[in-house]
Amino acid sequence: xxxxxxxxxxxxxxxxxxxxxxxxxxxxxxxxxxxxxxxxxxxxxxxxxxxxxxxxxxxxxxxxxxxxxxxxxxxxxxxxxxxxxxxxxxxxxxxxxxxxxxxxxxxxxxxxxxxxxxxxxxxxxxxxxxxxxxxxxxxxxxxxxxxxxxxxxxxxxxxxxxxxxxxxxxxxxxxxxxxxxxxxxxxxxxxxxxxxxxxxxxxxxxxxxxxxxxxxxxxxxxxxxxxxxxxxxxxxxxxxxxxxxxxxxxxxxxxxxxxxxxxxxxxxxxxxxxxxxxxxxxxxxxxxxxxxxxxxxxxxxxxxxxxxxxxxxxxxxxxxxxxxxxxxxxxxxxxxxxxxxxxxxxxxxxxxxxxxxxxxxxxxxxxxxxxxxxxxxxxxxxxxxxxxxxxxxxxxxxxxxxxxxxxxxxxxxxxxxxxxxxxxxxxxxxxxxxxxxxxxxxxxxxxxxxxxxxxxxxxxxxxxxxxx
Amino acid sequence: xxxxxxxxxxxxxxxxxxxxxxxxxxxxxxxxxxxxxxxxxxxxxxxxxxxxxxxxxxxxxxxxxxxxxxxxxxxxxxxxxxxxxxxxxxxxxxxxxxxxxxxxxxxxxxxxxx
Numbered sequence: 316x317x318x319x320x321x322x323x324x325x326x327x328x329x330x331x332x333x334x335x336x337x338x339x340x341x342x343x344x345x346x347x348x349x350x351x352x353x354x355x356x357x358x359x360x361x362x363x364x365x366x367x368x369x370x371x372x373x374x375x376x377x378x379x380x381x382x383x384x385x386x387x388x389x390x391x392x393x394x395x396x397x398x399x400x401x402x403x404x405x406x407x408x409x410x411x412x413x414x415x416x417x418x419x420x421x422x423x424x425x426x427x428x429x430x431x432x433x434x435x436x437x438x439x440x441x442x443x444x445x446x447x448x449x450x451x452x453x454x455x456x457x458x459x460x461x462x463x464x465x466x467x468x469x470x471x472x473x474x475x476x477x478x479x480x481x482x483x484x485x486x487x488x489x490x491x492x493x494x495x496x497x498x499x500x501x502x503x504x505x506x507x508x509x510x511x512x513x514x515x516x517x518x519x520x521x522x523x524x525x526x527x528x529x530x531x532x533x534x535x536x537x538x539x540x541x542x543x544x545x546x547x548x549x550x551x552x553x554x555x556x557x558x559x560x561x562x563x564x565x566x567x568x569x570x571x572x573x574x575x576x577x578x579x580x581x582x583x584x585x586x587x588x589x590x591x592x593x594x595x596x597x598x599x600x601x602x603x604x605x606x607x608x609x610x611x612x613x614x615x616x617x618x619x620x621x622x623x624x625x626x627x628x629x630x631x632x633x634x635x636x637x638x639x640x641x642x643x644x645x646x647x648x649x650x651x652x653x654x655x656x657x658x659x660x661x662x663x664x665x666x667x668x669x670x671x672x673x674x675x676x677x678x679x680x681x682x683x684x685x686x687x688x689x690x691x692x693x694x695x696x697x698x699x700x701x702x703x704x705x706x707x708x709x710x711x712x713x714x715x716x717x718x719x720x721x722x723x724x725x726x727x728x729x730x731x732x733x734x735x736x737x738x739x740x741x742x743x744x745x746x747x748x749x750x751x752x753x754x755x756x757x758x759x760x761x762x763x764x765x766x767x768x769x770x771x772x773x774x775x776x777x778x779x780x781x782x783x
Numbered sequence: 784x785x786x787x788x789x790x791x792x793x794x795x796x797x798x799x800x801x802x803x804x805x806x807x808x809x810x811x812x813x814x815x816x817x818x819x820x821x822x823x824x825x826x827x828x829x830x831x832x833x834x835x836x837x838x839x840x841x842x843x844x845x846x847x848x849x850x851x852x853x854x855x856x857x858x859x860x861x862x863x864x865x866x867x868x869x870x871x872x873x874x875x876x877x878x879x880x881x882x883x884x885x886x887x888x889x890x891x892x893x894x895x896x897x
Contacts (some may be wrong), residue, residue, distance in 0.1 A: 334824050340809045341817050348870040351820050355863040358827065362859075363819060375837035382845050383836040386852030387829075394851075394861025401865060408813060413822045413862050416854035420828045427835050430819045431844055438788050448883040537818055543836040544825045549791055551831050557791055557825040558798040565802025566821040570814060661811055668814025682875055686811045 317696040327555040416458035421543035422450025435500035446546035451513025459521040470526030492544025525778040538567025577661035579723035607760035616776035621698035631704020640769035642677035660708040700731035706744030829855035839881025
């Protein structure tokens with residue numbers, strides 16, 4: 316190995332170290348930004364080194380440079396625009412799109428390698444086939460997921476006749492084509508077959524999955540992308556791709572597991588699908604249940620004279636874009652010396668940790684954002700638990716066996732001295748069961764749109780405080 | 784199985800384990816930036832795209848390299864920027880301090896670094 320090659324390897328190693336340390340710094344909000352910058356610095360060094368390698372090798376043609384620079388500039392421009400302009404509520408879509416392009420690029424590397432190489436060794440053929448399958452599934456699956464999140468593709472599970480058969484059939488098709496490709500890596504037919512089957516599988520895998528299961532799906536596709544990039548590293552014999560891909564694969568896997576646990580679903584169950592019907596709540600009225608309806612002034616009195624309030628935001632809050640109104644109310648209560656906490660269930664939002672970002676954007680200090688295990692013991696001390704747009708994750712029925720939410724980890728909202736629920740109707744959450752919290756005698760239902768309701772509460776508290 | 788492949792496999796498995804170890808310590812509060820940050824890390828595929836752009840010949844190769852390059856550059860640039868944008872919103876204290884906060888006892892949250 317020449318001195319040049321050795322230096323290049325060491326620089327790539329340094330970049331990989333930056334990625335690991337950068338992820339390590341993400342263990343606290345105080346250091347996370349520095350961690351991300353460290354990771355970006357590692358990336359910049361890796362890209363610069365690769366440019367030096369290309370110049371040093373001298374095999375690149377003028378067209379090659381043109382392709383590299385225009386492609387890079389185009390992608391960078393789109394990425395820059397997307398990153399600057401995206402709304403925080405649309406973050407899951409953007410992450411899905413980045414998953415799609417990352418997986419797509421990884422698959423293209425393998426396609427190119429198989430097409431261009433004069434002689435393909437078995438190792439390249441095997442990892443190349445895996446790369447195309449995983450990358451292809453990720454690309455089309457993430458595009459569909461982004462479409463569902465954006466509302467371009469219906470969020471409800473789409474099940475077409477024979478859908479149950481389609482997935483195993485397509486899986487058998489790409490497995491067979493992959494074996495053919497490995498046996499004859501230079502033939503075009505199996506290459507096209509593998510690519511098309513992988514793309515089709517991504518579509519048929521994500522289409523039947525409901526909108527509410529999106530946190531799991533995004534995490535899973537994230538893990539896939541990482542694995543595809545690692546496979547591309549195997550194909551190209553490039554260690555830094557393998558390390559980076561493995562890190563992302565690990566991250567995606569952990570998040571997938573956490574999300575699936577928090578939703579009380581197994582990953583297999585979600586992929587087989589047809590259950591997560593999204594937040595398309597069916598209004599069933601108040602039939603059979605006696606609920607206590609409260610008005611803004613009553614709620615304001617409870618809030619203004621509480622000493623501890625725990626706010627429980629759910630996806631409904633984000634859907635109504637009411638995070639700023641909520642933060643305003645929280646700040647008002649805090650300014651009265653009331654202890655205010657935000658209880659964040661792991662699946663609040665449309666991707667892991669989404670609600671925290673939305674509240675951080677609304678200027679809620681992160682020490683007030685409490686994780687489920689941390690906040691649950693505190694509900695017993697809370698005078699008021701204010702539930703905004705959260706449903707199934709507050710249902711005490713989860714503690715009993717024998718219903719759709721049994722065993723689901725929930726926020727112990729019912730242990731607070733008094734509960735206020737802001738909700739538009741008595742509609743069900745995606746699990747489709749009645750929430751026993753709503754019929755609890757100490758629960759007051761404040762029927763309103765989250766945004767208007769919170770604004771009304773804030774005004775009512777201000778009036779009350781002003782006159783007292 | 785060649786020695787090269789075994790080495791690569793070893794690197795892959797150890798990196799997975801390092802990933803599990805490091806990432807399981809990230810608090811749920813930061814899971815969205817974590818995922819978006821991990822997304823930018825898989826933008827390392829841009830290195831692969833650059834390397835193939837340097838070796839391809841013929842129209843098909845150029846098209847593949849162009850698309851791979853555009854995808855990867857979008858991934859890496861957009862990923863890091865949006866992660867940074869999110870992380871700068873996480874503050875320990877609000878921009879405008881509350882007028883009075885006498886009820887907040889010290890050490891109310893162990894993870895508060897300030």
